[in-house]
Amino acid sequence: MNGFSFRRFAAVLRKEWIQVRRDPLTLRFIILLPLMQLFLFAYAINTNPKDLPTGVLSADHSNYERRVIAALQESGYYDTRAMKSEAEAERALAEGSVLFVVNIPPNFARSVDRGENPSILMDADASDPTAISYATAALSGLTNVLDRDLPPALKTATPNPAFNFEIHARYNPEQLTVLNTVPGLICVVLMFSTLFLTTLSITRERERGTMENLLAMPLRPMEVMLAKIVPYIVIGYIQVILIIATSALVFHLPIRGSLPLLLLALFFFIASNLVLGLTISTLAASQMQALQLAQFTLLPSFMLSGFMFPFAGMPFWAQWAGEIFPVTHMLRISRGVLLKGNNLAEILPQLWPIALFTLVVTMIGLWFYRETLD
């Protein structure tokens, strides 16, 4: 059998395309899955949570204190209640029954009157930073609530606010921002939705018995593999457009760099996922096994990509392992292009590892693609 034949490749491609079109489940999967994931993941970003349970520890019962608490309440973000002791407050924060603890220091009123610019310590449960980010952002607007009641000397003398909020982000000092999350989310959602497209393709043929015929025909492994990938690249792009459009419209994703450049980079990323899926498919004995293998690769690439945890905060070995996965690099490209306006030269160092991964995984897949039933 001679080399690659475009006609044979095109024949398999046509067959795959017909099958994709006729499978209503796949079509729903293609549209609904990424959208569902996007909304599920982004739930905390979009919803601007209000009335967050807030404990108040007061060592200074004064007019000023009452005014500050009222202002917190009126902002809509804080639902305050008094705490009896520091221990109780601590426990409530740890249990999650409050997300904030407001610590009014002793002699707060006196310090304000003296112009000492005292701080109110806000302990915040930052384990879910998106949940508290709007509420903490609102604090800076509240530091002038006492201005009307200040002693006359202070009213004119100080340009500084009468007091400050000092936020003590507990449990998650990194505080990932909303902007950081959506570009990463695009990559993660795309990874989930494209990997599974090809994961089942070879095992399905094997389980349905159609592989025997495919093998009996004069087809080269490369022709079959490519033909099984190309339709899903098209589908991958449909998903990309869906995800980016939704992100822009619903989650106010900024696009500071070049969108075509991002789409180009996504081509490599989609290809890497599809090839990985296909290789898993050639290695697995059954569809069930293929799905398990896919999950086996998805989990670490998801965890170590820098999406879940800040990459710089991970231990060395985890960083090293994370560098292998395309999603890690795509995440940086996505953030770079969307948020920092990176150009091609700036994303190139992230692009070639994706291409290399794709190449190596393709080789593995071709190597394990059996041309006989042995």
Place this chain on the structure above:
Amino acid sequence: MNDFVIDVHDLRKSFGANIVVNRLNLQVESGEICGFLGANGSGKTTTIRMLCGLLSPDSGSGTCLGFDLMREPHRIRREVGYMTQRFSFYDDLTVAETLEFVASVYLLQDPRGTVAGIISRMELTPYADRLAGQLSGGWKQRLALAACVLHQPKLLLLDEPTAGVDAAARREFWDLIHDMASEGLTVLVSTHYMDEAERCKRIVYLSDGHIVTQGAPDDVRRAANLIVFEASGRGIDEAARALRRAPGVESAAVFGSTLRVAGTDREALSRTIAAHPQLAWQEVEPRLEDVFIHLLAERAA
């Protein structure tokens, strides 16, 4: 190259400790319809898969269509028409799409024309736009046959092509096979149906990966030296039970209203049936089925 389309020697294949094909020698002449018979698990499918290059033999030698079985399986694959035991085309493709797919994969000139030709020849025209998954068993098999002759192979390897197909459809299917053979195609076909075996020019009977007997159906029958007596009437069921263990009797079975008793020892068999004079005995020609059961019993002994 010799005159044999299939010419293999000492073919062996095992899966783990299980020897599926054991020292198999097979020669099939050009233009022949060769029937492949044997119980389930006797090695028919494995042999056919080796002959079409889908499985590599552990050892042995030989050629298929003049290509070396060990070194050129990919060339064999391109030249033979192989029909799998299970329908192995896509349920979600139509008849025409399936055939066009196959035609393109074989790089046929004018795939559309070829497909149109085969569709009308196989009388598939009313089903051309039907999804393969919606066809009945007989039409599915016809589609599969059409697909494997599209590229005009010189050799057809058909693995139980009529399993699960009704009698009329089976007969039509075999008419097609005979038509093709008369045009010079060589056909190796496995089957469990004795009426189909009778339609072969030559049959090969396999057991445990061995060829137990082979030849024209009449020769196979004759070579077994089997004597068969038939009786009908009342009391055949009781007689069958009694005769099964009687001397000289290898098998005694009731078919509808007749009892068939078979054995190789004429004297012993005659004496035994003489003990059942209430039945009217009559010697008949052995059937292929009698012969195969006899051969299996002989091997087991």
